[in-house]
Amino acid sequence: GAVVSQHPSRVIxxxxxxxxxxxxxxxxxxxxxxxxxxxxxQSLMLMATSNEGSKATYEQGVEKDKFLINHAxxxxxxxxxxxxxxxxxxFYICSALSGNPADTQYFGPGTRLTxx
Amino acid sequence: xxxxxxxxxxxxxxxxxxLELRCNYSYGATPYLFWYVQxxxxxxxxxxxxxxxxxxxxxxxxxxxxxxxxxxxxxxRKPSVHWSDAAEYFCAVGARAAxxxxxxxxxxRVLVKP
Numbered sequence: 001g002a003v004v005s006q007h008p009s010r011v012i013x014x015x016x017x018x019x020x021x022x023x024x025x026x027x028x029x030x031x032x033x034x035x036x037x038x039x040x041x042q043s044l045m046l047m048a049t050s051n052e053g054s055k056a057t058y059e060q061g062v063e064k065d066k067f068l069i070n071h072a073x074x075x076x077x078x079x080x081x082x083x084x085x086x087x088x089x090x091f092y093i094c095s096a097l098s099g100n101p102a103d104t105q106y107f108g109p110g111t112r113l114t115x116x
Numbered sequence: 117x118x119x120x121x122x123x124x125x126x127x128x129x130x131x132x133x134x135l136e137l138r139c140n141y142s143y144g145a146t147p148y149l150f151w152y153v154q155x156x157x158x159x160x161x162x163x164x165x166x167x168x169x170x171x172x173x174x175x176x177x178x179x180x181x182x183x184x185x186x187x188x189x190x191x192x193r194k195p196s197v198h199w200s201d202a203a204e205y206f207c208a209v210g211a212r213a214a215x216x217x218x219x220x221x222x223x224x225r226v227l228v229k230p
Contacts (some may be wrong), residue, residue: 004159006159023202032215032216034217034218039163042222043204043206043220043221043222043223044160044218044220046217046218049215051219057215077140080124091157091198093159093160095160097216101211102212103148103161103216104165105150105162105216105218106153106162107152107159107160107161107162109158109159110157110158110159112157
């Protein structure tokens with residue numbers, strides 16, 4: 001149980017284009033999901049908290065107009081990187097907050113974004 | 117502000133030897149404490165967690181961790197390491213009152229020698 005998927009696992013795009021990443025909780029409902037960014041050989045940096053049916057909450061320094069988050073259902077959150085640039089290249093990981101057991105985040109496998 | 121410190125960036129251990137990974141945290145109250153493991157290019161897998169109660173918690177893959185309030189520590193241990201334990205290990209803290217946001221330590225990379 002507590003499986004979270006992400007799609008795609010890898011994406012390469014040209015500078016200026018937009019990329020959408022999906023995060024799904026496969027066997028539980030998640031009113032809250034989180035999006036993280038991880039640079040090579042570094043820890044995870046929280047970008048935003050995604051709440052079903054409401055606007056996402058962004059961490060300080062994260063551009064909300066660049067990283068659009070939509071949490072349209074209890075099992076799906078999407079992150080869209082708009083007008084991507086090479087500096088947006090990174091490993092993006094989502095997590096879903098479980099209700100049972102409570103207060104526990106389960107992570108997706110991550111998406112490697114490369115912007116050329 | 118909360119913070120998590122994992123003092124060891126790298127640890128090399130021989131297969132079959134014991135392993136201990138250190139984690140120290142700074143938080144306003146007793147937080148929820150987690151250990152996650154990440155293999156290269158993969159997401160994070162939950163090893164174990166501590167919310168309350170018995171301060172020695174058992175996790176998956178033979179790992180255990182002990183919460184020591186007086187030392188603000190939550191160290192991870194495994195009695196006998198397998199080659200498949202080579203990975204990056206992250207300690208994290210969170211709390212429901214903080215929206216369950218996690219603050220991660222910098223990670224410890226474990227290398228296993230045959």
